[in-house]
Amino acid sequence: xxxxxxxxxxxxxxxxxxxxxxxxxxxxxxxxxxxxxxxxxxxxxxxxxxxxxxxxxxxxxxxxxxxxxxxxxxxxxxxxxxxxxxxxxxxxxxxxxxxxxxxxxxxxxxxxxxxxxxxxxxxxxxxxxxxxxxxxxxxxxxxxxxxxxxxxxxxxxxxxxxxxxxxxxxxxxxxxxxxxxxxxxxxxxxxxxxxxxxxxxxxxxxxxxxxxxx
Numbered sequence: 001x002x003x004x005x006x007x008x009x010x011x012x013x014x015x016x017x018x019x020x021x022x023x024x025x026x027x028x029x030x031x032x033x034x035x036x037x038x039x040x041x042x043x044x045x046x047x048x049x050x051x052x053x054x055x056x057x058x059x060x061x062x063x064x065x066x067x068x069x070x071x072x073x074x075x076x077x078x079x080x081x082x083x084x085x086x087x088x089x090x091x092x093x094x095x096x097x098x099x100x101x102x103x104x105x106x107x108x109x110x111x112x113x114x115x116x117x118x119x120x121x122x123x124x125x126x127x128x129x130x131x132x133x134x135x136x137x138x139x140x141x142x143x144x145x146x147x148x149x150x151x152x153x154x155x156x157x158x159x160x161x162x163x164x165x166x167x168x169x170x171x172x173x174x175x176x177x178x179x180x181x182x183x184x185x186x187x188x189x190x191x192x193x194x195x196x197x198x199x200x201x202x203x204x205x206x207x208x209x210x211x212x213x214x
Contacts, residue, residue: 003033003036003038003039003042004039004042005041005042005045008029008042008045008046009045012049012053016053017053019046019049019050019053020050020053020054020067026073026074027073028050028067028071029046029050030043030046030047030050030067030068030079031071031073031079031082033046034079034080034082034083034086034088034091034095035082035083035086036086037083037086037087037088037090037091040090040091040094043091043094044094047068047094047098050067050068051065051066051067051068054066054067058097058098058099059191059192059195060195060199061195061196061199063199064199068098068099069099069102075107075108075109076105076106076107076108076109077107078099078102078105078114079095079099079102080092080095080096080099080102080103080105080114081105081107081114081117083095083114084114084115084117084118084163084167085114085117085118085121087121087156087159087160087163088159089159089160089162089163089166092163092166092167092173093166093173093174093176093177094177096166096167096170096173096174096177097174097177097178097188100170100174100192102114103115103167103170113167114163114167115163115164115167115168118160118163118164118167119164121160122157122160122161122164125156125157125160126157129153129157174188
């Protein structure tokens with residue numbers, strides 16, 4: 001969770017390509033980073049180098065070595081599902097920036113998007129905390145949460161609500177991310193559109209070739 005850039009960089013230097021290697025469970029290092037909620041700067045470095053080492057970039061599609069866009073687990077969860085479900089909203093704006101369609105993708109088991117999982121987790125946590133509070137009131141020997149416990153409970157809900165807010169309007173989230181990081185939002189959108197048009201053109205050419213081949 002507290003992994004810094006230098007640690008990850010040293011691991012990659014020891015074995016070039018480590019960032020692009022799946023483990024026995026078919027997980028990439030960047031997926032574990034989203035799952036565990038590493039610091040944002042570490043996550044950004046890992047994403048950029050995962051793409052770079054594999055000869056891709058944030059604008060390329062899943063069929064062009066963009067591992068972040070193409071990766072799915074056995075239930076069709078994306079990297080955004082992991083960051084959201086495990087309550088790491090600090091990663092969400094950047095994920096939406098590099099993988100803008102991820103917010104609308106559903107998993108195979110429950111057919112839920114990332115925001116639906118955030119809403120489900122938030123509601124579950126609210127109910128859990130409410131039941132604990134009621135139980136404590138009924139217990140004549142109950143003890144109140146200390147300040148640290150109370151703060152942590154508040155933060156859990158605060159993080160889920162932040163995820164919901166980010167995912168409710170993903171375009172606004174990306175625009176704000178760009179503004180906060182000195183990136184021209186309109187130029188970013190133009191690059192996405194240009195790349196999407198190029199990808200569609202390539203797909204059409206391949207389809208036409210298949211039709212014309214004997």
